[in-house]
Amino acid sequence: MTMTFLKRALLGSASLSMLALSPAIAQTNITFFYPVQVGGPLTDVIDGYVAEFQAQNPDIAVEAIFSGNYTETTTRALTAARSGNPPTVAVLLATDIYTLIDEDVVQPIDTFVTSDDDQEWLDGFMPAYLASAQVDGHLWAVPFQRSTAVMYYNKEAFAAAGLDPEQPPRTWDEMVEFGKALTVSDSSGNVTQWGLGIPSSMNAVHWLFGALVAQNGGMLSSEDGTHTFFDSPEVIEALQFFVDLSTEHGIHPPGILEWGTTPSDFMQGRLAMAWHTTGNLSNIRNNAPFDFGVAPYPGNPEPASVLGGGNLYIFSGASEEQQAAAFEFVKFMTSAELLADWGVQTGYVAPRDDSWETETLRNFVQEVPQAQVARMQIADSVPEISTFEAARINQVLNTGIQAAVIGEQTPEAAMQAAQAEADRILAIYRD
Amino acid sequence: MKVSRNFIISMFLLFPAAVLLIAFTFYPTVATLIDSFFSTPRGRRPAAFVGLGNFERMAADPVFHRAFFNNLIYAAVTIPVSMGLALAMALLVNSRIKGRGFVRLAYFTPTILPMIAVANIWMFFYAPDYGLIDQFLGLFGLGGTNWLGQSGTALWALIAITIWKLAGFFMIFYLAALQQIPPSLLEAATLEGANYLQRLRRVVLPLLMPTTLFILINAVIEAFRLVDHVIALTRGGPNNSTQLLLHYIYQVAFNFWDTAYAAALSVVLLSILALIALIQFGFLDKRIHYR
Numbered sequence: 195m196t197m198t199f200l201k202r203a204l205l206g207s208a209s210l211s212m213l214a215l216s217p218a219i220a221q222t223n224i225t226f227f228y229p230v231q232v233g234g235p236l237t238d239v240i241d242g243y244v245a246e247f248q249a250q251n252p253d254i255a256v257e258a259i260f261s262g263n264y265t266e267t268t269t270r271a272l273t274a275a276r277s278g279n280p281p282t283v284a285v286l287l288a289t290d291i292y293t294l295i296d297e298d299v300v301q302p303i304d305t306f307v308t309s310d311d312d313q314e315w316l317d318g319f320m321p322a323y324l325a326s327a328q329v330d331g332h333l334w335a336v337p338f339q340r341s342t343a344v345m346y347y348n349k350e351a352f353a354a355a356g357l358d359p360e361q362p363p364r365t366w367d368e369m370v371e372f373g374k375a376l377t378v379s380d381s382s383g384n385v386t387q388w389g390l391g392i393p394s395s396m397n398a399v400h401w402l403f404g405a406l407v408a409q410n411g412g413m414l415s416s417e418d419g420t421h422t423f424f425d426s427p428e429v430i431e432a433l434q435f436f437v438d439l440s441t442e443h444g445i446h447p448p449g450i451l452e453w454g455t456t457p458s459d460f461m462q463g464r465l466a467m468a469w470h471t472t473g474n475l476s477n478i479r480n481n482a483p484f485d486f487g488v489a490p491y492p493g494n495p496e497p498a499s500v501l502g503g504g505n506l507y508i509f510s511g512a513s514e515e516q517q518a519a520a521f522e523f524v525k526f527m528t529s530a531e532l533l534a535d536w537g538v539q540t541g542y543v544a545p546r547d548d549s550w551e552t553e554t555l556r557n558f559v560q561e562v563p564q565a566q567v568a569r570m571q572i573a574d575s576v577p578e579i580s581t582f583e584a585a586r587i588n589q590v591l592n593t594g595i596q597a598a599v600i601g602e603q604t605p606e607a608a609m610q611a612a613q614a615e616a617d618r619i620l621a622i623y624r625d
Numbered sequence: 626m627k628v629s630r631n632f633i634i635s636m637f638l639l640f641p642a643a644v645l646l647i648a649f650t651f652y653p654t655v656a657t658l659i660d661s662f663f664s665t666p667r668g669r670r671p672a673a674f675v676g677l678g679n680f681e682r683m684a685a686d687p688v689f690h691r692a693f694f695n696n697l698i699y700a701a702v703t704i705p706v707s708m709g710l711a712l713a714m715a716l717l718v719n720s721r722i723k724g725r726g727f728v729r730l731a732y733f734t735p736t737i738l739p740m741i742a743v744a745n746i747w748m749f750f751y752a753p754d755y756g757l758i759d760q761f762l763g764l765f766g767l768g769g770t771n772w773l774g775q776s777g778t779a780l781w782a783l784i785a786i787t788i789w790k791l792a793g794f795f796m797i798f799y800l801a802a803l804q805q806i807p808p809s810l811l812e813a814a815t816l817e818g819a820n821y822l823q824r825l826r827r828v829v830l831p832l833l834m835p836t837t838l839f840i841l842i843n844a845v846i847e848a849f850r851l852v853d854h855v856i857a858l859t860r861g862g863p864n865n866s867t868q869l870l871l872h873y874i875y876q877v878a879f880n881f882w883d884t885a886y887a888a889a890l891s892v893v894l895l896s897i898l899a900l901i902a903l904i905q906f907g908f909l910d911k912r913i914h915y916r
Contacts, residue, residue: 265879265880269879272882293882296667297667297882298667382766384763384769385769386754394774394863395774395859395860395862396859396860396861396862397860447753447754447771448771448774448775449753449771449774449775449863450771450773450774450775450862450863451774452748452752452773452774454745454748455748455749455752458749458752459752459755462755464753464754464755583881585876585880585881585882586880586881586883589876589880589881592862593688593862593864593865596862596863596864597863597864599863600774600775600776600863600864602776602864
């Protein structure tokens, strides 16, 4: 944060003296569960934010609890809620929303918005990021650490292949054409550099596949989370294209491309273009031994990407005082300044337009122009697939995609089977 | 009725262990069995009695079939290979070779490393093209194999990690047992003109049998229990080709939150392990020579 030491010290001593002068102020204790999903000493950063919030709000005590990755944090929060002792606030996946509503454990954020100031704060979020949190006429969460998928490309490989390093592909056809130019084999016919890599491991493929589907003009799930469209022509075509990248065009490595090793695949020069999250920008910037670019996604014909990341949820099991305190904390954590700072520390995309106007982010963008691509792309981005029984539906979809990618089923058969299974799972959620 | 003093004391002594066993073993077992006959409660829908519904669903669940079959292969390969390797390594480091302490340490190292950390290292060993294994194979013109990314090799890649991880652990038990064998027996056999293989078959292996049973029981448990690397590397993919029973239970319970179905799956896993344990204790135990 940009707060000066003096200001901090003043606030700190002010809060101390207030505590000393008015012991009558009852302290409200709230708990805050958060995951850390990317590299760096981020628990220290969060602890710093919490300390600052407490300095400003001496009547609220926040216990910040680091809870592993997203899955573990959701598991912990739900287990705690079931045992009657839920966290007050938690950062959970944006796509967990239907699970949390189904479990009846979260309180809609809009029920706390009473004053004009609150409304102004709410209006400051980018609509694309709010969209996925709106269900049944309520806003259930606010964006905190959000990401989007982008294409990293090796500028040196582009130049070596006779392509313009400042002109990444804008359509699927261009991507295939460039990919062919970028795919390099050695004398014995083994490929040493693949044109393109899209991770297809179980933990990521639904996300990036969502971008392919959106580029092809399709959708994976309905807005109310009760229907999926896996067997629609747009989705099957997108999967066919994904499979063809390797089998037909020969520009994508065969088999499953692991999400975790894709950044190193790219930095080792095995992939000339790679699809990954903006969250890896710092990692690639620090470690890639060549000049690289970040490009928005191509389209067929309209470009599109997917949004990802975590939102702040307030749990309904807490007392009213705690929930009110939690709302203050949520507003603090999503102020323009704080989100800008968080974006610089992590690589997440600040989900407020006014964050991008702050000095912090303006300086950062000047230093790292690639960070700007993510923001420009948000207007073209769709929410990631989000349904009731989200984990199970994703599993069904991912298994189907993998069956097609490794050639065990045709894209059509795989997606029809996935749709039938999804219909069976979601049947009880439809009226 | 008069209760003997000994009885009261023994009850007190048994009490702590009994509390732990009941709280962490018997109660969860019974609760799991009961839960498996109910549907999963959700915030908006309470649990309802469904009888054998969860088990019928399991019978028709292709992922469960795949996990069951995969687990059989996994167990059938990891148990004998890791035990055989452990015995061979123990015999080697028990003999007088140079740098014995160092070799022992090297064999034991995989055991002390946490599985999740190890799995993340193996992920890069298995990485196609630039991974350690592919680079080595590349010297012979092979390579470009996506070990974890195709259904033909993914399960075997995980089996290799499991064997690597377990063999050193089992070796320690064999090594301890080998050092318990009185040298006089081996000397007597040598005097009678027995060669190395005869001594091994007639003296060493029979005396190792109690240890072998102990290791076998452990190996069986590990074959169903050790799934950390599945979580770290493939999460059951591609297309469920590395799905194992315990990993599937974990997914159903803690990713899908379908606790009732997970309870039913647990009951099946528990039954399999109980059956194997019965066979091991009831059948093998009688054929083993204890000193």
